[in-house]
Amino acid sequence: MTTHLSLIVNGEPRRASAGQSIADLVTGLGLNPAKVAVERNGDIVPRATLAQVLLGDGDHLEIVHFVGGGEDAPADQDTWTVAGRTFRSRLIVGTGKYKDFAQNAAAVAASGAEIVTVAVRRVNISDPTAPMLTDFIDPAKITYLPNTAGCFTAEDAIRTLRLAREAGGWDLVKLEVLGEARTLYPDMRETLRATEILAKEGFLPMVYCADDPIAARQLEEAGAVAIMPLGAPIGSGLGIQNRVMIRLIVEGAKVPVLVDAGVGTASDAAVAMELGCEGVLMNTAIAEAKDPVLMAHAMKLAVESGRAAYRAGRMPTRRYADPSSPLAGLI
Numbered sequence: 001m002t003t004h005l006s007l008i009v010n011g012e013p014r015r016a017s018a019g020q021s022i023a024d025l026v027t028g029l030g031l032n033p034a035k036v037a038v039e040r041n042g043d044i045v046p047r048a049t050l051a052q053v054l055l056g057d058g059d060h061l062e063i064v065h066f067v068g069g070g071e072d073a074p075a076d077q078d079t080w081t082v083a084g085r086t087f088r089s090r091l092i093v094g095t096g097k098y099k100d101f102a103q104n105a106a107a108v109a110a111s112g113a114e115i116v117t118v119a120v121r122r123v124n125i126s127d128p129t130a131p132m133l134t135d136f137i138d139p140a141k142i143t144y145l146p147n148t149a150g151c152f153t154a155e156d157a158i159r160t161l162r163l164a165r166e167a168g169g170w171d172l173v174k175l176e177v178l179g180e181a182r183t184l185y186p187d188m189r190e191t192l193r194a195t196e197i198l199a200k201e202g203f204l205p206m207v208y209c210a211d212d213p214i215a216a217r218q219l220e221e222a223g224a225v226a227i228m229p230l231g232a233p234i235g236s237g238l239g240i241q242n243r244v245m246i247r248l249i250v251e252g253a254k255v256p257v258l259v260d261a262g263v264g265t266a267s268d269a270a271v272a273m274e275l276g277c278e279g280v281l282m283n284t285a286i287a288e289a290k291d292p293v294l295m296a297h298a299m300k301l302a303v304e305s306g307r308a309a310y311r312a313g314r315m316p317t318r319r320y321a322d323p324s325s326p327l328a329g330l331i
């Protein structure tokens with residue numbers, strides 16, 4: 001006689017037969033056990049043991065996607081490096097708010113980005129055949145940077161990234177711990193705590209943070225491999241509100257500084273680069289443009305242009321006019 005087990009899988013009730021392994025369940029959902037990570041009753045199940053671990057009645061399982069991969073760029077004249085990985089493009093783009101994955105992929109291609117940031121998501125168990133981002137943006141060509149979007153505590157963020165690491169072997173991750181839904185401003189106490197724990201566990205956290213030079217230094221001391229101050233609230237498109245602080249963070253940091261959030265248009269991205277940032281991360285400015293693919297191209301040019309201007313060194317500003325042609329020797 002078959003005994004049925006009652007499970008909760010990704011928040012939904014589900015039944016299984018006694019004696020089934022977690023790998024059996026995953027396969028039965030139409031998923032490849034080699035491409036997911038599973039948490040059972042709060043603990044990550046090592047992928048190598050999914051076939052041995054039997055399901056128990058009342059188990060709570062969380063199954064997340066495998067994505068991962070990406071390759072480093074060969075070194076050239078103006079690359080940047082984070083945690084030992086080198087990239088040519090200084091633009092990191094998000095993967096939210098697009099009409100569909102195809103539009104997202106076209107925008108990524110137009111942006112020239114080599115890194116996309118992705119929220120770690122539960123597998124859709126009701127329709128495992130539903131398209132996945134990895135069907136459109138090839139993880140063998142573009143580096144996936146898992147992020148902790150939607151996490152409001154250090155524990156939530158750490159748990160999310162542990163699952164991401166199990167799913168795709170990622171260690172380079174983007175940490176964001178939000179303080180409240182209204183402003184989506186980072187909770188710096190929780191962010192610092194999560195950074196310390198993640199760094200001790202061998203993660204390489206790129207950290208979304210307030211535009212605060214002291215907090216930035218503390219994050220670096222705690223093990224952040226990149227500092228990512230907001231330019232303005234996430235999704236606001238207000239541009240860089242506090243140039244002075246971004247500049248101070250850049251001056252004080254030994255790790256790359258990238259503006260993350262609040263960019264609205266191309267000139268904002270250029271300003272970030274002119275301030276000496278190593279790069280810019282953006283999502284809404286591209287995804288919510290009338291023509292996202294054209295805006296992605298504009299952002300590529302803006303980041304390159306701002307970077308070139310920074311490297312060229314701007315002229316000094318003056319209080320008074322200075323003639324372009326010499327005044328001496330006039331007829």
Ligand SMILES: CC(=O)[C@@H](O)[C@H](O)COP(=O)(O)O
Binds near residue numbers: 094233282285
């Ligand atoms: C911190 C965070 O969540 C950002 O990565 C965000 O997704 C990008 O912000 P914008 O949408 O304002 O570019």
